[in-house]
Amino acid sequence: MGSRSTVKRADALRSIDAIVKAAAECLGQNPEASLSEIARAAGVGRVTLYAHFASRAEVVDAAMSRAVDRGNQALDAVDLAGDPLLALARYVEASWRLVDQARALLVAAQRELPPGRIRELHSGPAARVETLIARGRSEGVFRTDLPIAWLVNVLHSVMHSAADEIRAGRLTSEHAAGHITATVLAAFTPPGRPVPEPGAGT
Amino acid sequence: MGSRSTVKRADALRSIDAIVKAAAECLGQNPEASLSEIARAAGVGRVTLYAHFASRAEVVDAAMSRAVDRGNQALDAVDLAGDPLLALARYVEASWRLVDQARALLVAAQRELPPGRIRELHSGPAARVETLIARGRSEGVFRTDLPIAWLVNVLHSVMHSAADEIRAGRLTSEHAAGHITATVLAAFTPPGRPVPEPGAGT
DNA sequence: AATAAGTCGAACATAACTGTTTGGCTTAGG
DNA sequence: CCTAAGCCAAACAGTTATGTTCGACTTATT
Numbered sequence: 001m002g003s004r005s006t007v008k009r010a011d012a013l014r015s016i017d018a019i020v021k022a023a024a025e026c027l028g029q030n031p032e033a034s035l036s037e038i039a040r041a042a043g044v045g046r047v048t049l050y051a052h053f054a055s056r057a058e059v060v061d062a063a064m065s066r067a068v069d070r071g072n073q074a075l076d077a078v079d080l081a082g083d084p085l086l087a088l089a090r091y092v093e094a095s096w097r098l099v100d101q102a103r104a105l106l107v108a109a110q111r112e113l114p115p116g117r118i119r120e121l122h123s124g125p126a127a128r129v130e131t132l133i134a135r136g137r138s139e140g141v142f143r144t145d146l147p148i149a150w151l152v153n154v155l156h157s158v159m160h161s162a163a164d165e166i167r168a169g170r171l172t173s174e175h176a177a178g179h180i181t182a183t184v185l186a187a188f189t190p191p192g193r194p195v196p197e198p199g200a201g202t
Numbered sequence: 203m204g205s206r207s208t209v210k211r212a213d214a215l216r217s218i219d220a221i222v223k224a225a226a227e228c229l230g231q232n233p234e235a236s237l238s239e240i241a242r243a244a245g246v247g248r249v250t251l252y253a254h255f256a257s258r259a260e261v262v263d264a265a266m267s268r269a270v271d272r273g274n275q276a277l278d279a280v281d282l283a284g285d286p287l288l289a290l291a292r293y294v295e296a297s298w299r300l301v302d303q304a305r306a307l308l309v310a311a312q313r314e315l316p317p318g319r320i321r322e323l324h325s326g327p328a329a330r331v332e333t334l335i336a337r338g339r340s341e342g343v344f345r346t347d348l349p350i351a352w353l354v355n356v357l358h359s360v361m362h363s364a365a366d367e368i369r370a371g372r373l374t375s376e377h378a379a380g381h382i383t384a385t386v387l388a389a390f391t392p393p394g395r396p397v398p399e400p401g402a403g404t
Numbered sequence: 405a406a407t408a409a410g411t412c413g414a415a416c417a418t419a420a421c422t423g424t425t426t427g428g429c430t431t432a433g434g
Numbered sequence: 435c436c437t438a439a440g441c442c443a444a445a446c447a448g449t450t451a452t453g454t455t456c457g458a459c460t461t462a463t464t
Contacts (some may be wrong), residue, residue: 008439008440009431009432009433009438009439009440010431010432010433011430011431011432011439011440011441012432012439012440012441015440015441034420034421034422035421035422035423036420036421036422044441044442045441045442045443046442046443047424047425047441047442047443047444048440048441048442050422050423050424051440051441054423055422055423056421056422056423143388143397145384145400146381146384146385149367149372150367150372150373150381150385153363153366153367154360154363154385156363157359157360157362157363157366158356158359158360160359161355161356161358161359164355165351165352165355168317170351170352171352179348179352182347182348182393183348183352183356183389184389186345186388186389186390186391186393186397187385187386187388187389188388189388189391189397190397191384191388191396191397191398191399191400192396192397192399193396193397194393194394194395194396194397195345195388195391195392195393195394195395195396195397196393197393197394198347198393210409210410211408211409211410211461211462211463212461212462212463213409213410213411213460213461213462214409214410214411214462217410217411236450236451236452237451237452237453238451238452246411246412247411247412247413248412248413249411249412249413249414249454249455250410250411250412252452252453252454253410253411256453257452257453258451258452258453
């Protein structure tokens, strides 16, 4: 959509960028944020928004894509090699904030976008964790009696849980990563093997 | 609200009951269900609904209260004595379906009701799990390096996760309880101690 | 059977949000 | 420097939901 044949002008690109950024922020705080709010937050007229995006769904999609891209970018910097336990801890450390921030945005996306599109957007990060878990399994430190997809879901679920707890004031940001890793590492431990102690490699 | 001094008539009570029941069902399928839909599902006119409930929030509250009551009632039948591991397994077996059913309803409640009210409604079931976990801790089978509130949240979070997986078609109902208990029992295991094997007491 | 309580359809009044159109103004870029 | 591309406020149309009011009809209870 948008560019038929002529190239966009610089100010148009600037507007689009401002809108997508504002959408990510507004929907991140309130998944029901109206397009008027988003346009205002972007410092742009509502009509301008409609000049670039045909519908609300398109705006949500763009905002979600942006967030996923940023997340992917941030996660690219994480070293997932070496001891799977430490690698998982590093992954949690790097991603739980992202999950927290994108939480409400995800709610908006789930309301406005078709389910297939959501899975498509998440396929990148999901693959990352899957291969890490698979490696941990082959090295015998992660359990093999539960499907990988389930373990991935548990990880994300616990991170969401932490986000909820922080919002409710029952958990502080400093403790979040520690709680998450302690929980998930235990959950991933094969039955019969001892749960790893936290002091391993701080 | 409702009864000022005179007693309600039998048909009024019947209507109210039908409305609350329909609300629980409709909101359970779609948290955005309108009051018109709910009234229609209850076999009652929209005006009648407003005669008994002043606002949408009141309807949601009533539906949520009903669901919680029913859940509490079902959980009363669960024996939480004996080996905490087995007790937790029994609890999961009995409650994950309830969590699944009440999921969308909870979403509606979170949108319409003040946060304090939600916690108040959940205090019953939460207390049940808390005492069970506390007992398991004193017996040395559950970890003490994480707050109880966090462990409770992990349990519920994993159950929600299972509900999501079932909806996505990645998990079947038969396997759900087993996956949940295997995951949670491992997550609750104290660091340094072996994760319990599933064959313990089937 | 009489009366108060309850039900119901239809209609009204707000209020939001989504999209669209118009016409005038500003600015990027050749 | 000039023109097309872009911006914007205001106003409009369409939809959907929440609450409320009215008047006629039905039913529970005494």
